[in-house]
Amino acid sequence: MTVISKHLEAILPKIIEVRQKLHEIPELKFEEFKTAKLISETLKSFGYNVENGIAKTGLTAILDTGKPGKTIGLRADMDALPIEEPNNNQRRSRHPGRMHACGHDGHCATLLAVAYALNQIKNELSGKVKFIFQPAEEGGKGSTAMIEAGVLKNPPLDEIYAFHNWPGLPEGIIGVKDGTILLGNGRIEISIKGKPAHTAQPENAVNPVTIGAELITKLEIEKLSWSANSTVLNILSFNSGKLRGMAEKSEIIAVYYIDTEDNLRELKSFINKYCDQVKDKYKAEIALSFKPFHSPTINTANETDKISNAARMVCGDKKITKLEKSMIASEDFSEYLKHIPGCFFLVGAGESANPVHTDKFQFNDNVISTAANIICQMVINSNVKDGISAK
Numbered sequence: 112m113t114v115i116s117k118h119l120e121a122i123l124p125k126i127i128e129v130r131q132k133l134h135e136i137p138e139l140k141f142e143e144f145k146t147a148k149l150i151s152e153t154l155k156s157f158g159y160n161v162e163n164g165i166a167k168t169g170l171t172a173i174l175d176t177g178k179p180g181k182t183i184g185l186r187a188d189m190d191a192l193p194i195e196e197p198n199n200n201q202r203r204s205r206h207p208g209r210m211h212a213c214g215h216d217g218h219c220a221t222l223l224a225v226a227y228a229l230n231q232i233k234n235e236l237s238g239k240v241k242f243i244f245q246p247a248e249e250g251g252k253g254s255t256a257m258i259e260a261g262v263l264k265n266p267p268l269d270e271i272y273a274f275h276n277w278p279g280l281p282e283g284i285i286g287v288k289d290g291t292i293l294l295g296n297g298r299i300e301i302s303i304k305g306k307p308a309h310t311a312q313p314e315n316a317v318n319p320v321t322i323g324a325e326l327i328t329k330l331e332i333e334k335l336s337w338s339a340n341s342t343v344l345n346i347l348s349f350n351s352g353k354l355r356g357m358a359e360k361s362e363i364i365a366v367y368y369i370d371t372e373d374n375l376r377e378l379k380s381f382i383n384k385y386c387d388q389v390k391d392k393y394k395a396e397i398a399l400s401f402k403p404f405h406s407p408t409i410n411t412a413n414e415t416d417k418i419s420n421a422a423r424m425v426c427g428d429k430k431i432t433k434l435e436k437s438m439i440a441s442e443d444f445s446e447y448l449k450h451i452p453g454c455f456f457l458v459g460a461g462e463s464a465n466p467v468h469t470d471k472f473q474f475n476d477n478v479i480s481t482a483a484n485i486i487c488q489m490v491i492n493s494n495v496k497d498g499i500s501a502k
């Protein structure tokens with residue numbers, strides 16, 4: 112057993128207790144006041160100074176070895192979801208209508224375990240480690256708010272890492288991928304303006320209902336040609352029509368998921384082409400707008416290797432899965448990776464574990480030890496100057 116795993120094992124009962132307490136007080140984006148308080152108190156009990164109130168409810172703590180070396184950022188997300196937790200869970204949410212249904216309570220607990228263990232071997236480390244507890248991952252762009260509040264500076268971070276517990280991936284299996292690991296996404300709005308006429312004279316009208324229907328059909332048929340790559344286009348709604356008389360307007364709303372920004376450019380030109388075709392054919396006015404939300408989460412090669420190597424040392428070669436395709440999900444961790452190198456990786460929570468964002472989800476506490484050991488080992492590999500391991 113390595114020294115670091117001994118330290119982690121020693122603190123694990125306390126960490127699991129903190130995880131369960133966090134689970135009982137789930138809070139939505141930018142309202143994580145009780146969550147931040149509990150995390151802050153725990154960090155202080157480990158001997159850290161904490162900076163609170165970053166981007167409203169975010170907080171950071173720094174492990175400064177006093178020796179030159181890299182500054183590594185480690186990030187956990189803190190927020191919960193607007194889901195009612197069923198009664199049958201033992202330690203369930205005490206906040207009605209809110210639930211840690213994505214396991215962010217477990218991510219915070221893991222990062223606390225890492226903060227504790229690395230502090231125990233501080234003298235053997237060089238450089239700095241910054242622990243980042245971020246609000247509002249669930250649709251609140253908390254990462255952007257943290258970046259704007261200067262989390263990547265003071266001291267400037269060289270690299271950044273995070274993980275997600277992953278139901279569907281067998282327990283103990285680590286999912287890594289160089290390049291895009293999670294997709295970017297956004298919304299597409301297409302407004303069609305036609306020209307009404309008497310209902311008996313459709314030949315004198317420009318009908319936004321039939322134009323919209325034709326456009327949707329074209330997009331649905333033609334998208335099959337590029338379904339080989341990871342781009343997803345999904346029409347969500349089509350609003351138009353009247354019970355009497357002819358409509359003047361219609362609106363199509365769709366969502367997209369893309370692997371790279373190049374895919375997004377392709378998708379834009381694809382949709383533009385078909386909008387132009389029907390516009391010219393029917394002399395309608397068509398306004399197309401793309402509203403990007405998450406960017407793709409794109410890992411850098413060197414930092415992905417660092418996580419893979421650490422995972423290999425902790426779990427053994429057989430437990431590492433190199434993901435072939437990006438996962439159909441999005442993360443605001445992507446924003447950090449636009450600024451500095453880093454890696455987002457997956458820790459298997461069990462093949463038959465219930466999916467995140469459902470009231471059936473239950474965080475698998477075994478993920479904590481696996482993830483914390485990998486992250487600690489990665490920091491040791493990176494920031495132990497003379498190359499000694501923590502053995």
Ligand SMILES: [Zn+2]
Binds near residue numbers: 213249467468
């Ligand atoms: Zn989520």
Ligand SMILES: [Zn+2]
Binds near residue numbers: 213275
């Ligand atoms: Zn999540």
